[in-house]
Amino acid sequence: PQTHFGFQNVSEEERREKIYQVFENVAEKYDVMNDSMSLGIHRVWKDVLMHKMNPSPGTLLVDVAGGTGDIAFRFLNYVRAVRERQLQQKLRQHQNLSWQEISKSYQEEKSNPLGDSQVVVCDINREMLKAGKQRAQHLGYSEGLSWVLGNAEELPFDDDKFDVYTIAFGIRNVTRIDLALQEAYRVLKPGGRFLCLEFSHVSNPILSRLYDLYSFQVVPVLGEVIAGDWKSYQYLVESIRRFPPQEELKAMIEDVGFLKVDYENLNSGIVAIHSGFKL
Numbered sequence: 628p629q630t631h632f633g634f635q636n637v638s639e640e641e642r643r644e645k646i647y648q649v650f651e652n653v654a655e656k657y658d659v660m661n662d663s664m665s666l667g668i669h670r671v672w673k674d675v676l677m678h679k680m681n682p683s684p685g686t687l688l689v690d691v692a693g694g695t696g697d698i699a700f701r702f703l704n705y706v707r708a709v710r711e712r713q714l715q716q717k718l719r720q721h722q723n724l725s726w727q728e729i730s731k732s733y734q735e736e737k738s739n740p741l742g743d744s745q746v747v748v749c750d751i752n753r754e755m756l757k758a759g760k761q762r763a764q765h766l767g768y769s770e771g772l773s774w775v776l777g778n779a780e781e782l783p784f785d786d787d788k789f790d791v792y793t794i795a796f797g798i799r800n801v802t803r804i805d806l807a808l809q810e811a812y813r814v815l816k817p818g819g820r821f822l823c824l825e826f827s828h829v830s831n832p833i834l835s836r837l838y839d840l841y842s843f844q845v846v847p848v849l850g851e852v853i854a855g856d857w858k859s860y861q862y863l864v865e866s867i868r869r870f871p872p873q874e875e876l877k878a879m880i881e882d883v884g885f886l887k888v889d890y891e892n893l894n895s896g897i898v899a900i901h902s903g904f905k906l
């Protein structure tokens with residue numbers, strides 16, 4: 628379908644500017660819209676990403692295009708739960724520990740519930756970051772969490788810094804996907820993992836028709852009713868359709884040097900999780 632932005636004819640700079648405006652416009656309503664458009668299913672997709680990552684305490688994660696913090700908050704919950712489970716296990720395995728040792732373990736856990744895990748949320752949009760910081764404050768997240776303004780195509784981080792790089796529903800908005808992938812590779816430590824959660828392409832023809840109907844007929848209406856912003860949501864739908872299909876994205880990830888690249892389709896490919904390692 629023809630895009631109202633005429634993306635075929637605009638320069639990279641103009642495209643970047645338009646996308647900035649889209650997220651500037653939707654920032655405040657972003658979370659409500661996410662839930663209503665996906666009927667809450669985006670939460671499940673993000674949980675699946677987290678299980679795939681299965682981070683251990685001590686992991687340093689960068690969540691690029693992290694927006695209002697959905698992945699970051701899940702990560703912090705996940706590592707906290709892992710650490711708690713590890714402590715319980717330790718106590719069960721050593722039933723003959725003295726009370727001093729038990730008490731010491733508890734105190735250690737209490738004083739460092741994340742086991743030194745950290746997540747850096749990086750996003751190009753000030754308004755999205757602002758909404759994320761407010762949300763973090765409201766939900767009580769502060770330990771192990773920081774917010775950095777930055778472009779996925781030119782990350783403001785040193786080489787070989789992070790254990791895991793995630794980008795959820797972000798890469799299709801990036802103007803130069805190849806540059807973003809190169810940057811992901813650069814900032815990961817050797818042995819680090821790249822994970823990308825993104826809308827993809829549905830192979831089942833019946834589901835595909837229904838999905839198109841929903842996307843083009845329902846989503847912009849929801850955008851108008853809830854956020855008063857038809858165009859931004861029309862953009863979101865169009866950006867999904869223009870994004871490279873699963874195999875093409877896989878090849879692009881391999882092209883920048885990632886190994887063991889694979890993907891998993893969720894809900895018949897409405898969404899896919901691509902994974903790769905810097906080895």
Ligand code: SAM
Pocket residue numbers: 646650691692693694695696697698749750751752755777778779780794795796797800801802
């Ligand atoms: N990851 C969050 C989530 O899953 O809820 C937010 C996803 S939101 C659909 C896309 C985000 O990508 C927006 O916050 C937008 O500002 C950000 N973004 C777009 N282009 C970017 C770029 N070049 N570098 C970093 N972030 C970018």
